[in-house]
Amino acid sequence: MKSPKPLFLFDIDGTLLSKAGPHHRHALEHAAGLSAGRPITTEGVPVAGMLDRDILRLMLSQAGVSDKRIAQWMPAIVAEAQRHYPRICPDLRHRVCPGMRAFLGKLRRRGIAAGLVTGNLSRIGWHKMHQAGLRSFFSFGAFAEMGRTRTELAARAMQQARRMKLCSEDCKVYLVGDHLNDIRAARDNKISIISVTTGPMSRQELSAFSPDFLLDNIRDLPLEIMET
Ligand SMILES: [Mg+2]
Secondary structure, three states: OOOOOOEEEEOOEOOOEOOOOOHHHHHHHHHHHHHHOOOOOOOOOOOOOOOHHHHHHHHHHHOOOOHHHHHHHHHHHHHHHHHHHHHHOOOOHHHEOOOHHHHHHHHHHOOOOEEEEOOOOHHHHHHHHHHOOOHHHOOEEEOHHHOOOHHHHHHHHHHHHHHOOOOOOOOOEEEEEOOHHHHHHHHHOOOEEEEEOOOOOOHHHHHOOOOOEEEOOHHHOOOHHHHO
16 A cells, blocks of 8 residues: 655755845844834844744843733734835845755655745745745745744644645654754654754754754755655
8 A cells, every 4th residue: 555645844944045134133123123112133142943933032031121021012023023024025036945946846746745834923934935936835834923832833734734634644744954943843743854954053963963864955865755
C-alpha cells in the first residue's frame, strides 16, 4: 500500500527568505512608538527565531513600559504593525533563498501541501510571501498571533492542514527552519526537522542539536522523502 503524502511546513525568515530588510523591524518600531508616544527600538532585542508579539513585549519592557501597559497596548500595536508593513515592504523576489522556489514548485507538482509556521504576524507574513512571489505555493499558515510559542504554531498548522483535508491524520510532517526554535517546535510536536543554514545560525551551531536533515540548500534534500 502507498504511504500517505507528506506535509511540509516552512518558517519564513532565514528559511524561505534571506535578509528581507529592516522593514519588518521598522513596522514593529513604528507601531510600538505610536502607542508609547516616544521612539521604541528593537536594538538589543534578539529577533531571530522569535514571535513578533514577544519581540514587541521585549522592546517595550526594555524601554521601561510596565507589563500591564504592554498588555493593554498590544492589540493596537499588533493592528498598526500589520497596517504599516505592507506600506513599506519592498519587492522581495530577489530575497528568496537559493533552491526554495524550485523546491516549492516540486512539492506542488507532486500534490504535496505546503504551509507556513512563522513568528511573523499574519498580515506581515502573507505580505512577505506575496512580495517574494511565493504566495501561491501556500494554502494555510500559523502566525504569531495564533499561539504563544512556535511549538503551538506548528501544532496549529498541522490541525489546519488536516481540517482542510490537505493531508491525512497519519501523514509524515516536515518542518523546514533555520533556527534552534524551529528544531524545538518540531521535536515538541514529534515531527521531522529540516534545518537550513540560510539564517543566522551556522551549520556547526545547528548540527549540535542533531536535526533530521541539515542542508545548505533545500535542493539537496533526498527526493525519496517526498514519496513516503
Ligand atoms: Mg527563521
